[in-house]
Amino acid sequence: SAVAVVLVLIFAGMATAGNLDEVRSRGELIAGVNGGVFGFSMPNDKGVWEGLDVDTARAVAAAVLGDANKVKFVALTAVQRLPALQSKEIDVLCRNTTQTLTRETTNGLNFVQVNYYDGQGFLVPKALGVRSAKELGGATVCVLPGTTTELNAADYFRSNGMPWKPVVIEQTAELNKAFFAGRCDSLTSDVSQLAAQRSVAPNPNDYIILPEVISKEPLAPVVRHGDDQWYDIVNWTVMA
Numbered sequence: 001s002a003v004a005v006v007l008v009l010i011f012a013g014m015a016t017a018g019n020l021d022e023v024r025s026r027g028e029l030i031a032g033v034n035g036g037v038f039g040f041s042m043p044n045d046k047g048v049w050e051g052l053d054v055d056t057a058r059a060v061a062a063a064v065l066g067d068a069n070k071v072k073f074v075a076l077t078a079v080q081r082l083p084a085l086q087s088k089e090i091d092v093l094c095r096n097t098t099q100t101l102t103r104e105t106t107n108g109l110n111f112v113q114v115n116y117y118d119g120q121g122f123l124v125p126k127a128l129g130v131r132s133a134k135e136l137g138g139a140t141v142c143v144l145p146g147t148t149t150e151l152n153a154a155d156y157f158r159s160n161g162m163p164w165k166p167v168v169i170e171q172t173a174e175l176n177k178a179f180f181a182g183r184c185d186s187l188t189s190d191v192s193q194l195a196a197q198r199s200v201a202p203n204p205n206d207y208i209i210l211p212e213v214i215s216k217e218p219l220a221p222v223v224r225h226g227d228d229q230w231y232d233i234v235n236w237t238v239m240a
Contacts (some may be wrong), residue, residue: 001177016203019230020064023091031057033089035075036172038196040096053094056115056238060092063237077159077170079146082107085222092234093222096190098148103222111220112235118190119213120152123198126208128185133212137162142175142184144168148240152215153188190217 023029026139033041033053041053047080058068067209076084076095085093088107096118099111122133130136133156143150145168155203167184169175176197179187187194191209197208223231 018227019091022063022231027065028072029057029061029065029092030072030074030090032074032076032081032084032093032095033057034095034172035073036176037096037193039192039202040196041073041075052116053096053221057092057094059237059240060234063233066103069071077146078144079170082109082222085109085159085224088224089231091223096219097191097222098217099220100148100214106223108225110225111186111221111222111239112220112232113232114220114240116192116219118192118217118219119216120149120188120215121191121194122210123179123189123194123207124185124210125182130185130210133210134160134162135212136164136186138164140165140167140183141186142167142169142179142187144175144189145170148215148217149189156214167202190219228240 033049035041035043037051040051040145041049042051042142044050054152057071057073058114061071062068066114074084074090076090076093081093081095081097084090084104096116099114103109104111122136124130136157141153141164143153150168153166169178176187176234178184180201187197193214194209198204198209201207221234223234
């Protein structure tokens with residue numbers, strides 16, 4: 001029937017109108033980033049975005065638009081990041097995000113090539129007198145919600161028979177402020193992030209990263225599942 005023909009044409013159009021077409025039509029790539037991790041994604045004192053994840057997004061913009069500057073950076077918390085991608089608020093998530101089975105399947109997302117292999121650790125003040133994570137029993141620990149970090153920390157303390165008191169704050173900047181203000185005995189995150197936060201602390205030499213690395217964190221950009229063309233572009237841009 002005529003109705004069937006129209007529906008076929010509509011669905012055919014939907015199948016071919018992917019993320020690449022949307023970005024080119026808009027003339028701008030929208031990239032989700034952290035916004036508060038030195039070396040990964042953070043505006044400098046002149047307001048210019050810098051870092052590994054920022055450069056990744058700029059590379060994608062260069063690949064599809066011919067201009068690395070045609071990027072709108074959207075700072076997202078750990079809780080906001082995946083829903084923002086799922087709801088098409090952003091085209092790609094370049095936000096130090098760990099690749100996991102659940103995120104790829106249950107959340108309907110695809111991780112491209114890993115661009116940073118990391119692991120979770122603990123940052124503490126030297127004045128605490130702690131030299132090992134196994135000495136943190138009963139400690140208050142600053143941690144971001146909605147992250148593998150939160151789950152890994154709970155597993156680590158439980159498996160080592162140690163009580164702990166998580167201090168959960170959603171905003172990265174506020175979490176760091178809480179730690180450096182003395183609200184927590186330790187800050188736990190990927191070791192790269194701990195090094196980044198320490199480097200911009202008021203007195204970096206007052207803090208140490210403990211030797212234990214308690215997880216494997218393959219960090220990679222993320223796109224929505226179901227758009228093979230867009231996945232290929234972002235994936236091969238990262239590999240290039």
